Amino acid sequence: MQFSRSIVLLLLVFFSQTVKAQNVTLKGILIDQQTKQPLEYASMALLKKVDSIVVGGVLTRPNGSFELSKLQVGQYILKVAYTGYKNRFIDVKISDTRMVNLGTVSLTPTSGSLSQVNITSGKVNASNKIDKQSYRADQFESAKGGTAVDVLKNLPSVSVNGEGQISVRGSTGFLVLVNGKPVLADAQTVLSQLPANSLENIELITSPSAKYDPDGKSGIINIITKKGANDGFTLTANVQAGLPSSTDYDNKEKPKRFGGDVTLNFKKDKWDISVGGNYLRNDNAGYREGDVFTKNFTNNTITRFPSNGERSFDKYNYAGRLSAIYSLGKNNSFSVGFFRGKRHQARLADLVYTNSTSDLSTGLPISSTTYYNSNLQTKEGTFTLGNLDYTHTFTDKSSLTASLLYENANLYGNTRNRNLGYPNTSDTIQYVFNPYKNPINGYRFKLDYAINVGKGKLESGYQFRYDTQDGQFDYFVIPATSQQDSNRFRGSARAKNQIHSLYSQYSGKLDKLEYIAGLRYEYATRTLELSYDHAPHELDLSNLFPSLNLLYSVNNGLKLKAGYSKRIQRTNNFELNPIPEREHSETLEQGDPDLKPSFIDLVELGLTRTFKKGSFFLTLYYQNIKNPIQRVNSVYADTILNRVFTNAEKARSFGLELGANLQPVKWWSLYLGGNVYNYKVSGDLSVLGSNSVVDNANWVFSVNANSNFKLNKAWSVQGNVNYLSKRPTAQGEDSKFLVPNTSIKKTFMDGRLSATLQWQNIDLGMEQSNRQGITTFGRDFYTTTNYIYETDVFMLNFSFNLNKLIGKSKLPTSEFGDKEF
Structure with missing residues (x-):
């Protein structure tokens, strides 16, 4: 016992x-x-x-x-x-x-080879490094429940116009990365499928090194998404709904706005797995006013056709995503990603046209008619993306990474253009139907090696890119016409692009000076085969792309930087496709199969200054552009304009970019970004065989401001404004564009749950917000269009976080974007 x-x-x-x-x-x-x-x-x-x-x-x-x-x-x-x-x-x-x-x-804030300055108010809102600026995405409450585009438009030097076109430092040409992986074309299609709530940081790489693809006139935007940081499960979910519209444009349907997204992460031992999905319905009501005239010097007539009526959008997208990282010991890791998404956009323009023809010399009327044009343009796409990465770290701490990316994008849509009698709209004058299918397949293989040499790092690599596009385009007219060039309006356009790249760069630090110097070589081929042209359109390019970045630390609070890089703005298949599309009653859109890419020299000088209650940066930049791609108009018929892509000889842009993050008191933080630049485009233009001269220049500026007031531990109010001034184009001018927003947020459960009421596109009947005017003119035409978009939109967003998400999720990303959509 x-x-x-x-x-x-x-x-x-x-x-x-x-x-x-x-x-x-x-x-x-x-x-x-x-x-x-x-x-x-x-x-x-x-x-x-x-x-x-x-x-x-x-x-x-x-x-x-x-x-x-x-x-x-x-x-x-x-x-x-x-x-x-x-x-x-x-x-x-x-x-x-x-x-x-x-x-x-x-x-301690970073001061190594990627030196940066930070603003800390519990979280880092912004930082500046040797070649980039980084911004925390969730500081912009007006973007909650939206997409990555809604976050982007708040950054310094980034602007989004009324048509949703994104520009950086005044240029629409830039490369987009998602978690460091490139999107070859304009990525609005893919970015609109990434929920704003899933973004962690956005980086503006304004002076990219040779390690990056040289695509994009104004640099690179890198989107960094969230993943879990804790062992076990983490969950974040968001639900959004729109309140009834406060403005009425006599549209046929009331806009629908609702959506949600969820991300689940599991992290344990050697595994890090993330799955997510999202759905967003975001319709927009609106109105359009237009005034156009064309001159026919042969017949000595002038034809005017002003119009007004509905211009609204039905838009939805949904997607599912998966990423997994597996660490096989300390020296080997694998990651795999999969993305499947769908995007739909239907733009309805129901317009009343009042046409009149007069004698050009005397102004005496010859004829007049009024008709109703109903134009429905539908664009859809399904996207399947996959990637596989492997990294091996050697005993000497050098590393080798191999990456493979595949994409299939099934793009399709149509335009239904109906000219009807007025006021008897049951009388069909003409019906034009333009359906198309444009599937794309893309592949990318990349091999990178990095090793420490001396006191710095040497990085080298090879990349192969290959994509094909097989477009089928049709054209039907009822009643049939004897249009002589009708064969140009239907057929096929098959494009193929191949690019081989080699690069090497060295980065290091000498006392207070940090540097990154590199050189990239590319050999690229482009082939476009058209069904009505027996000779293929081919282009071969062999180019070097040098880069150099310097950062000098004067003291702990002041840093000076300088950068140079050579860039290329490649043509996409939308710009190359010469088969016309009847976009709406007064416009035919087409590309140029012999369009040249643009080559750009980027130079910048800047400083960053930190102080106790914030930071400030200022950058002077210059862009010299050869063969700038322009979108210009010409007369096709008395009541139809051609809208085509062509090259001008040269363009240049110089400007000043600045930004500030301030926290004067604990309960108030202020973010301000601005950009002012002078853009000039000049030289000969060739538009469908007709030559003209362009020489247009002007000053442009943009302001993005964001102010947050913390009322107490649970309540906060935020206001922000995006303003873009008038800006010159090759044949005219685009008007200013103003979008103010505000939001109020309440948190519950120690911050795990939050409710946000957003007031978007504030206007209050002043008729100043969310409207875009576009004017173009030439020797024989003039057109001005005012697009009036919905204002005073109210949204309610709920967010729930079970263990906060932070970090980078390696999702696959699209090689193709909005230029194809």
């Missing part, structure tokens, strides 16, 4: 010590080393010292505190990581005690 009692006692002691050992808690508070402010949602990972296996992880709370519990006795390393700060590694010894208190742990 005594022996049994001894055994039981020994077991109880052993059990109690085991429980005690497995319930040790490690805690502390994380702060900014300079400002002494707490850092929330920083990543804390605990690794075994003997083999670096992760045994636990947690994010810091809003007050900077953290706790890791149920730990065993042993020796560990605590890795502390936060965007914009140096990683810190702390030795931790856990012995026979229930609590290990590290006290206050501080992090």
Whole structure:
């Protein structure tokens, strides 16, 4: 009996010590080393010292505190990581005690080879590095429930006009990356399928190094999405609904606005898996006013055809996404991604035209008629994307990465253009139907090697890109006409692009000077085969793309930088396709199969300044452009204009970009970005065999401002405004564009749940917001159109977070974008 009692006692002691050992808690508070402010949602990972296996992880709370519990006795390393700060590694010894208190742990802002400056108010809103600017996405409340495009339009030098066209430093030509992976063309189609709530950061790479693709006149935008940081499951979900419209444009249907997105992440041991899905219905009501005239010098007549009526959009998209990362030991890792999405857009323009023809010399009327034009343009696409990456790290810390990306984009749509009698709209004068199918297949293979050489890093790589597009276009007219060139309006256009690239760059630091110098070589071929042209249209290019970036630290708060890179703006298949589309009653759209790409020299000089309550940056930049691609008009018939793509000889742009992040007091933060530049385009234009001269220049500026007021722990109010001034085009001018927004936010459950009421496109009957005017003119035509979009839109957004998401999710990204959509 005594022996049994001894055994039981020994077991109880052993059990109690085991429980005690497995319930040790490690805690502390994380702060900014300079400002002494707490850092929330920083990543804390605990690794075994003997083999670096992760045994636990947690994010810091809003007050900077953290706790890791149920730990065993042993020796560990605590890795502390936060965007914009140096990683810190702390030795931790856990012995026979229930609590290990590290006290206050501080992090230092980065000052290494990717030097940056930060604004810290619990979170880092913005940072500047040697070649880029980085912005936290969730600081823009007006974008919640929207898409990546809604976040982008708030950044300095980024503007989005009424047609949804994105420009950077005044240029619509830029390369988009998603988690470092490129999108070959204008990526609005893909960006509109990424929920704003899934974005972590956006980087503006204004002076890209040779490591990046040289595509894009004005640099690169890199979208970084969220993933989980904690071991176990993390979940974020958002639901959005629009309140009834407050403005009425006599549209046939009331706009529908609702949507939601969800992301689930699982992280354990060697696995990091993320799945997500989203749906967004975002219709827009609107109105259109137009005034056009054409001159026929042969007949000595002038034809006027002003119009007005509905111009509205039905838009929806949905997508599912999956990414997985598997670490096979410390030296090998695999990642795979899959994306499947659908986008639909239907633009309805129901317009009343009043046509009149007069004698050009005397102005005496010859004829007049009124008719009703109903034009429905539908664009749809299904996107299937997949990627596979492998990285091996050698014993000398060098690394080799192989990446493979595949995409299939099934693009299709049609335009239904009906000219009807008026007011008797049951009388059909003419019906034109333009259906098309335009599937794309794309592949990309990339191999990168990096090794430390001396005090710097040498990176080299090879990349092969290949894509094909097989477009089928049709054209039906009822009643049939004897149109002589009708064969040009139907047929096929098959395009093929191949690009081989080699690059090498070296980065390092000499005292206070940091540098990245590199050179990229590309050999590219482009072939376009047309059904009505027996000779293929071919283009071969062999080019070098040098780059150089310098950053000099004058002191802890002042840094100077300089950069140069050579870029290329490639043509896409929409710009090359010469088969005309009857976009609406007065316009035919077509491309040029012999269009040349643009070559650009980018130069910038800048400074960044940090101080106690914020930071400021200023950059002077210059772009010299050869063969700028222009979209211009010419007369096809008395009541129809051709809208075509062509090359001008040259263009140049020089400007000043600035930005500021300020926090004058704890409850008020202010973000301000601005850009002012002078753009000039000049030289000969060739439009469908007709030559003309362009020489147009003007000053343009844009302002993006965002102000946030924290009323108390749970309530906050934010206001923001996006303004784009008048700007010159090859044949005219686009009007100013103004969009003010405001929102009020309430959080619950310690920030896990939030409700936001958004007031978008504020106008209050002043008729100033969310409207875009476009004017073009030539020797024999003049056209001006005013697009009036819906104002005073109210949205309600609910967000729920079960363990905050942070970091980068390696999703596959599209090679093709809005230029094909």
